[in-house]
Amino acid sequence: MPAVGNSVARKDGIGKATGRAQYADDITFPGMIHGRTIRSTIPRGSIRSIRFDFDTDGFTIVDYRDIIGRNSVDLIEKDQPFLAERDIRHMAEPIVLLAHEDRERLNAARVEIEYEEETPVFDPEQSPEIFKKIDIVKGDVASALATADVVVEGTYRTGHQEHVYIEPNGVIAVPEDVEGKKGVAIFGSVQCPFYVIKALRCLFGKHPPIRVIQTETGGGFGGKEEYPSMIAGHAALLALKSGRPVKIIYDRLEDMIATTKRHPAIVRHRTGVMRDGRIVAMDIDVLMDGGAYVTLSPVVLSRGCIHAAGPYRCENVHIRGRTVFTNTPPNGAFRGFGAPQTEFAVEVQIERVAEALGMDSVELRRINALRPGDTTATGQTLRKDTSALMVLEEAVRRTDYARRREQLKGTNRGLGLSLFYHGAGFTGSGELSLKSRARLELTPTGVRIATGSTEIGQGTRTTHAQIVSDALGIPYEDVEVAQPDTARVADSGPTVASRTCMVVGKILEGCAHEMKERLNGLSPAEYHARHGAFNVEQVYEPPDWIKWDDAAYRGDAYATYGWGCDVVEVEVDPDTFEARPVKLTAVQEFGRPIHPALAQGQIEGGTAQGLGYALLERVVMVNGAMANSQLTNYIIPTTLDMPELDVVMLENPYPGGPFGAKGLGELPMDGPAPAVVNALRHLGLDIREIPATPELIASCAAVA
Amino acid sequence: MRFVLNGTSTIVDAHPMARLLDVLRQDCGLTGTKEGCGEGECGACTVLVNGEAVCSCLIPVGQVESADVVTIEGLGDDHPLQHHFMNEVGAQCGICTPGMIMAALSLGPSPTLADVRTALAGNLCRCTGYSAIYRAVMKWRETQNASGPAPASAAR
Numbered sequence: 001m002p003a004v005g006n007s008v009a010r011k012d013g014i015g016k017a018t019g020r021a022q023y024a025d026d027i028t029f030p031g032m033i034h035g036r037t038i039r040s041t042i043p044r045g046s047i048r049s050i051r052f053d054f055d056t057d058g059f060t061i062v063d064y065r066d067i068i069g070r071n072s073v074d075l076i077e078k079d080q081p082f083l084a085e086r087d088i089r090h091m092a093e094p095i096v097l098l099a100h101e102d103r104e105r106l107n108a109a110r111v112e113i114e115y116e117e118e119t120p121v122f123d124p125e126q127s128p129e130i131f132k133k134i135d136i137v138k139g140d141v142a143s144a145l146a147t148a149d150v151v152v153e154g155t156y157r158t159g160h161q162e163h164v165y166i167e168p169n170g171v172i173a174v175p176e177d178v179e180g181k182k183g184v185a186i187f188g189s190v191q192c193p194f195y196v197i198k199a200l201r202c203l204f205g206k207h208p209p210i211r212v213i214q215t216e217t218g219g220g221f222g223g224k225e226e227y228p229s230m231i232a233g234h235a236a237l238l239a240l241k242s243g244r245p246v247k248i249i250y251d252r253l254e255d256m257i258a259t260t261k262r263h264p265a266i267v268r269h270r271t272g273v274m275r276d277g278r279i280v281a282m283d284i285d286v287l288m289d290g291g292a293y294v295t296l297s298p299v300v301l302s303r304g305c306i307h308a309a310g311p312y313r314c315e316n317v318h319i320r321g322r323t324v325f326t327n328t329p330p331n332g333a334f335r336g337f338g339a340p341q342t343e344f345a346v347e348v349q350i351e352r353v354a355e356a357l358g359m360d361s362v363e364l365r366r367i368n369a370l371r372p373g374d375t376t377a378t379g380q381t382l383r384k385d386t387s388a389l390m391v392l393e394e395a396v397r398r399t400d401y402a403r404r405r406e407q408l409k410g411t412n413r414g415l416g417l418s419l420f421y422h423g424a425g426f427t428g429s430g431e432l433s434l435k436s437r438a439r440l441e442l443t444p445t446g447v448r449i450a451t452g453s454t455e456i457g458q459g460t461r462t463t464h465a466q467i468v469s470d471a472l473g474i475p476y477e478d479v480e481v482a483q484p485d486t487a488r489v490a491d492s493g494p495t496v497a498s499r500t501c502m503v504v505g506k507i508l509e510g511c512a513h514e515m516k517e518r519l520n521g522l523s524p525a526e527y528h529a530r531h532g533a534f535n536v537e538q539v540y541e542p543p544d545w546i547k548w549d550d551a552a553y554r555g556d557a558y559a560t561y562g563w564g565c566d567v568v569e570v571e572v573d574p575d576t577f578e579a580r581p582v583k584l585t586a587v588q589e590f591g592r593p594i595h596p597a598l599a600q601g602q603i604e605g606g607t608a609q610g611l612g613y614a615l616l617e618r619v620v621m622v623n624g625a626m627a628n629s630q631l632t633n634y635i636i637p638t639t640l641d642m643p644e645l646d647v648v649m650l651e652n653p654y655p656g657g658p659f660g661a662k663g664l665g666e667l668p669m670d671g672p673a674p675a676v677v678n679a680l681r682h683l684g685l686d687i688r689e690i691p692a693t694p695e696l697i698a699s700c701a702a703v704a
Numbered sequence: 705m706r707f708v709l710n711g712t713s714t715i716v717d718a719h720p721m722a723r724l725l726d727v728l729r730q731d732c733g734l735t736g737t738k739e740g741c742g743e744g745e746c747g748a749c750t751v752l753v754n755g756e757a758v759c760s761c762l763i764p765v766g767q768v769e770s771a772d773v774v775t776i777e778g779l780g781d782d783h784p785l786q787h788h789f790m791n792e793v794g795a796q797c798g799i800c801t802p803g804m805i806m807a808a809l810s811l812g813p814s815p816t817l818a819d820v821r822t823a824l825a826g827n828l829c830r831c832t833g834y835s836a837i838y839r840a841v842m843k844w845r846e847t848q849n850a851s852g853p854a855p856a857s858a859a860r
Contacts, residue, residue, distance in 0.1 A: 009790060009791075010795070012798065013789070013790035013793075013795060014790060015798070016789075016797075017786040017787075017790050017798075018779070018780075019736020019737070019775070019776035019777060023799060025735075025739070164830050165797070165799075165830060166740040166748055166797070166799045167738070167740065167797070167799040217797060218740075218798065219799060219831060220797075221830070252741040457796035459793075459796070597793045597836070600793075600836075601796055601831070601832055601833075601836050604834075605831045605832050605833045608830075608833030608834070630743060630745070631740075631743065631746055631828070636828060636830065637833075639820075639821040639825045639834050640821055640825045642834055642835075645835050
């Protein structure tokens with residue numbers, strides 16, 4: 001029986017079900033001490049003085065003067081310091097690090113910092129500094145708007161969102177000697193071990209031996225893409241100064257107040273449409289709040305802008321994007337990476353365009369949905385693996401959409417729909433320049449996968465092993481997966497962007513084919529016994545037809561896209577104005593599922609995060625800091641908040657993916673919010689913002 | 705301080721106000737019980753005290769004096785519910801799984817889906833959207849009811 005296409009046992013199932021899986025906080029080292037971060041308590045200004053109001057005996061204390069290399073987290077830019085020197089740009093900015101073996105003494109230590117305060121900027125529309133601008137132009141929007149029968153305008157707002165991985169950020173830095181050189185090993189809850197390597201090489205300048213070992217990771221969702229570089233740097237500084245292993249584990253409050261969030265966005269649309277429903281012009285303005293440092297904002301903006309026109313054909317499109325500085329903690333990667341914001345906006349806009357035309361919104365989507373051969377806003381000609389119509393028709397049929405809408409009239413329930421898509425892998429030429437590598441090692445009993453791709457719950461170990469098993473023609477059980485340790489695995493690029501199964505899985509498939517040829521009919525065990533071990537390593541080669549011009553923002557933005565249509569029925573309590581999703585149907589096409597149960601889990605989990613984004617998850621910012629930084633008052637969906645989920649997985653293989661697979665992880669995040677808000681529109685509530693809290697719904701109901 | 709931990713009488717030298725969670729993880733070396741929030745909201749630290757599911761981050765160890773405490777380690781690695789969690793992919797990242805399993809153990813013999821949802825309402829999962837967890841728990845109960853309390857190894 002082939003492994004691919006079957007829901008084989010998860011490689012990590014037993015460890016997780018028994019509690020034996022070792023997360024960062026479960027690990028100790030001899031002589032280990034604990035680290036703590038002293039953070040700014042103002043959003044903007046400068047440090048005047050620092051005073052230690054405790055007996056410093058036995059403490060290791062680090063500030064920026066202990067940094068021997070460069071005080072910069074090396075990401076896209078090098079603007080963010082590991083430790084503030086003088087200037088403070090946001091609340092909870094790290095300033096001083098303390099470590100001690102006694103956690104009670106550590107937590108009791110008081111550090112008094114005096115500041116010179118300056119007036120902070122919180123409103124992105126008033127920001128004096130633009131991190132990145134993007135301009136996507138197709139056709140002539142101005143002329144098309146002038147000749148359109150109807151022009152619809154709208155402004156849409158989305159808030160911050162906190163990842164709430166159930167395991168907060170945490171790492172342990174362990175000093176180690178590597179061939180006589182003083183180095184450090186980082187054990188931690190990380191998505192991208194090689195990002196940490198890059199950041200620490202910048203921090204320590206003279207290249208002390210550094211390796212990063214991923215421990216079992218209790219969720220990431222993008223929240224452990226770039227932030228772990230910061231906390232790993234802190235732990236490493238303390239470890240190298242103290243000469244002892246240092247563990248830093250954030251508690252929930254610190255994690256929520258200090259680490260990245262989803263970028264808030266304001267998206268403005270002007271859509272020109274003809275009476276027959278053809279969309280002829282889309283003029284879109286995207287503003288994202290980047291927070292205090294650049295982090296990944298330019299690429300989040302990029303993905304957001306590329307998806308901003310939605311899965312629709314239109315010959316005249318202008319998308320202007322900018323991401324700006326504010327005095328709030330930097331925003332960063334979060335599942336969907338800019339697309340949930342812009343796809344929310346376009347899908348509510350489409351609903352309003354239909355209303356303006358007096359046309360059924362499904363029919364409007366049907367007329368304009370992207371088909372194979374159509375071109376996107378960046379001028380990409382779509383291929384056969386384009387499924388907008390397929391997912392739309394299946395969702396409409398399965399939910400009996402029109403009839404159900406009719407049935408619900410006059411009740412306190414609304415039915416809404418969203419059509420969405422998500423580009424898989426890095427944008428444009430990103431995969432080409434990444435040059436991701438993967439390695440397969442022959443062992444006495446089978447093969448071992450050695451990549452930097454991390455298991456963060458999505459099933460990396462399992463899907464990769466399935467791909468190798470079938471490509472090599474050996475039992476799934478004979479494939480083992482090495483723990484990512486940067487000293488001994490290949491750099492397969494970051495575990496982000498829905499690329500791990502599709503891109504890294506594809507390299508592994510190639511490795512397996514090469515290995516099979518060398519085995520020449522022998523099983524791995526037979527070959528090993530006769531000839532000994534060997535490794536196969538390959539580099540990713542994107543499809544040769546991909547052409548991308550980064551300067552003009554034209555070309556093939558993604559090698560392929562996943563497609564989705566969500567239909568949700570939402571009930572609004574007439575007294576409390578709470579909106580409760582009752583049933584959600586998620587129809588999604590992502591090539592071919594390598595592991596149907598894992599794929600379904602991605603859709604169900606991503607849908608839950610999307611529903612939280614739509615209705616519950618409001619980050620309240622007061623003076624530049626998250627005021628509800630606890631799970632008592634930042635609410636994510638519980639069992640009782642979740643509707644019945646009906647998941648439909650459709651296939652339309654992507655020839656460039658392993659066994660036809662496309663990326664899936666982020667796609668399910670894009671659909672729920674607009675579907676929910678469109679269901680509220682069905683109830684006559686003109687909502688253009690998320691989260692749609694009871695307060696917001698009440699204010700719309702008062703107007704309606 | 706004496707209590708019964710996973711069936712074994714245990715003595716720990718801990719301050720009575722120390723969190724049960726810390727005593728389990730640090731003094732007893734049982735790290736299967738996880739901390740997700742430290743304020744009783746996420747349920748990752750759920751253990752059974754005298755058969756009742758509680759958040760061990762909210763319980764001072766003094767409160768379990770002579771009580772019967774069961775953690776995920778107390779199930780061994782062959783409990784039918786663990787197998788159903790594996791088969792139904794009820795665990796993704798796995799950090800909520802021990803608490804989720806312990807909370808589900810407190811369910812009655814023939815729960816409806818609504819009963820399962822209510823019993824697990826205090827346990828947050830950010831990965832699964834809960835559906836796979838319901839499937840695991842419901843199958844576990846269906847199997848048990850079909851065959852009576854079977855030996856653990858037969859449940860797979």
